Amino acid sequence: MTSPHIHPSQRASRNGASVRPDLPPPACSLPGPTSVPGVDPHQAAAVERLRVRLRRELSQQLSSRIHADDDAGRPALEPGERRRMAQAILADAAEKQAQHELDTGGAVVPQDVEQRVVSAVLDEMFGMAGLDPLLANPDIENVNINGDRVFVRYASGRRERLPPIIGSDAELVDLIRDLAARSGVEERRFDRGSPIVNFSLPGGERASAVMAVTARPSLSIRRHRFARVTLRELRENGTLDLALDNFLTAMVRARKNVLVTGGVAIGKTTLLRALASAIPPHERLVTIEDVFELGLDHDPGHPDVVAMQAREANVEGQGEISQSELVWQSLRMSPDRVIVGEVRGPVVIPLTNAMSMGNDGSMGTLHSSLSSGVFTKLAAYAVQGPERLSLEATNLLVASALHFVVHLEKPRGEDNKRVVSSIREVIGADGTQVISNEVWRPAADLRAVPGVPLRTATVDDLVDAGFDPDLLDRAEGWWKP
Incomplete structure (x- = not known):
């Protein structure tokens, strides 16, 4: 040289x-x-x-x-x-x-x-510089870096502080900028003009970083232990039982529209992947995300997938493409199902429209600490859209589009466990209320057990798709792999 x-x-x-x-x-x-x-x-x-x-x-x-x-x-x-x-x-x-x-x-x-x-x-x-050994450890779920302070959380729930992986704040900013610049299909800026950035790493991990608005630059990485997962595998690790496995599989195959809900880092994306594994391979899927996470376009079980990612505005404030725009665009792409990685803000309106316009079987995730609070949150998001729908109109739209809400929680004293705790069947709307039945409700240990009976028409649909109601009455159906 x-x-x-x-x-x-x-x-x-x-x-x-x-x-x-x-x-x-x-x-x-x-x-x-x-x-x-x-x-x-x-x-x-x-x-x-x-x-x-x-x-x-x-x-x-x-x-x-x-x-x-x-x-x-x-x-x-x-x-x-x-x-x-x-x-x-x-x-x-x-x-x-x-x-x-x-x-x-x-x-x-x-x-x-x-x-x-x-x-x-x-x-x-x-590569990932000092991140490589952390991301190579399958037991690490979260990595949080505040300047030179590094903290990790393991799948068991244990937390630990580790030695610094970077020499200075400037080097951490450089590393984040490099990772963001080569992430996904769209370069993402990270500087004082754009001090917040979200992107995915090559291994599918979700990264979020901030600078300038904090005393020191900070990087948070959330990784998924199950990049490929089925409902059976979630049954084997205790997230759901045999009856729920059978119920959820039938729900997907009966083309019911579903929202997966729960708190932060509760496993919503993992459950969404597992539900998608029950979709027949011949169906055409369009996935829409803020940051690529689902990875269904890399799953050989789904050969016909178009994965789309929202785009941020450029330096001049132009070029932004929102999730809402992508949902509307997806309807022109002949999808069998539309899957939104995380429902947030005004995307609620186009998604519920998609669910009620022949794209039955569509899915998404939503942050909510309670299954009963989902409908209030959907209404709050809907009012942010340009349509400015009233609460009554939003509830009618949600009730006509959404069939089930599947909620996840952590059992008390089991930091490394996530379980399906509640499933609500949406019945209709009455003014300011969305009416739902909690057909699976949380028991004392928060694991879901049968609750209010399903409507007869719903049972018929699910039985046609493979649901066995007798599992609800047999002991082997509950919390046994």
Whole structure:
């Protein structure tokens, strides 16, 4: 990687020590994951300058290529192609930096050290830097980083503080920016002008980060232990029992419209994936999310899936595409079912319209601490939309579209368990109230047991789809794999 413009005597200096041995050493060696062990203190500042230039040029040129491809309608680069392009960009940037150091009388980095810096920047850009070992641990569910403080929560519910994975707040911001820039199909900005960003990591983990509005940058990662999951597997891990497995499977196959509800990090997306596993493989699905999480388009059990992700506005405040717009667009794409990863805000109106316009069997998730509070929350979201529907009109729309609400909770004293605790059948609307029957209700341990009987017409639909009502009367149907 030797520039043709470097004089032979200068090349010798570059491959040996600094050409400016009289430069004062920096106050400290380089911190963080891109530190290069064994670097002479006199060269540490030059190594840092090299690292900064490599990161800057790689970020700028890759970003320019992404935008150019998008503007020209070209398909996005495959990961292998993007990495090869990055290698070429870094090689050129390293040569330019070496020439600059020579032209200005700076300290030229030895070639072996330069190669290690290039490799470190490449790994940082295309890997996860210090996140790699945490994300490789299948027992870790949540990773929370506040500056140099790292906290994890395990699947068992245990929490632990770990050593720092990053050298400084600036490096954490750089890492978040790099991860956000290459996430999904749309580059996501992270700077003082856009201090909040949400994106997905290559492994499907959901990441959320903030800066500027906090004293230190913060990164939160929520991972799903079950990227591929079926209702049977949830039965085996205790989330539901045999009767519920049979009931939920029939509910999906009978094309009932469903909302999965529960608190934060309760397993709503996992249950939604499991419900989707019961959808026949010949059906065409359109999924709509703020940040890609469901991953049904990568599931071989669903060959015909279009996955769409909302887009944020650009620097000029233009180009935003909301979930509501995507739901309306999905109706023109001949879907058998529309699946919204998280129902929030005015997306309620187009989703309930989709559910009542021939797309039966559609699904979504909604944050709600109680199953009985779902309808109030839907009404509160609906009023945020441009339609400004009254409470009565919203309730009529919800009652005509939604068939079931499936609610998840954590049993007391079992931090590592999530269970289906309640299922409500939507009956109708009466003015300011949506009328529902709690056909499965929480027992003392919060696990769902049969409650109010289903309507006869609903039972007939579910039986036709494979439901066995006798399981409700047999002991082996309850909480046994």
